[in-house]
Amino acid sequence: DTGVSQNPRHKITKRGQNVTFRCDPISEHNRLYWYRQTLGQGPEFLTYFQNEAQLEKSRLLSDRFSAERPKGSFSTLEIQRTEQGDSAMYLCASGPNEKLFFGSGTQLSVL
């Protein structure tokens, strides 16, 4: 099965530390999205890549968040100087079009 893969599955960090998550999309998908989800809420859009180009970012996204997709393959999401409010499930999705295929997510806990 070559679904969307995210690593790590869980990350516990202390406030102020930097964290980086990785997403490996389905290989033939040129679209890649990052979302954040908290308990009882739907996924909240963070950013979108088409191939290697970052074409859209949420206006709510703090400058502590940065994402890359070098060569249009895997993607990384980095959060600098983490805060307790960053605790959430971070989801990656890819797609050939507007249909999204989601990974299982990375659960971040900031202590």
Next chain:
Amino acid sequence: GNSVTQMEGPVTLSEEAFLTINCTYTATGYPSLFWYVQYPGEGLQLLLKATKADDKGSNKGFEATYRKETTSFHLEKGSVQVSDSAVYFCALSGITGGFKTIFGAGTRLFVKA
């Protein structure tokens, strides 16, 4: 702004009951509409979609019709099973000038045997 509103849960039904989960939207342009489902312990997956007004999306016995006049995309199933217990998310994409898919808050469904 662009948004999706769906009925609050949880919704609890007995097996073989009729299901309706309401969803309304606000959007610029001509969005596509989706229902995604998240089964316990699994990631979100697409359940069905409709791309233009009056289209009906269907899958696994679930149906939803794109109603432009009421800006709605209600999810229905005639006879639910225990295995349908999950969280259901209504979503839209294709808004003017944007690439993102916008999700509702989700509705949790419990089906009792």
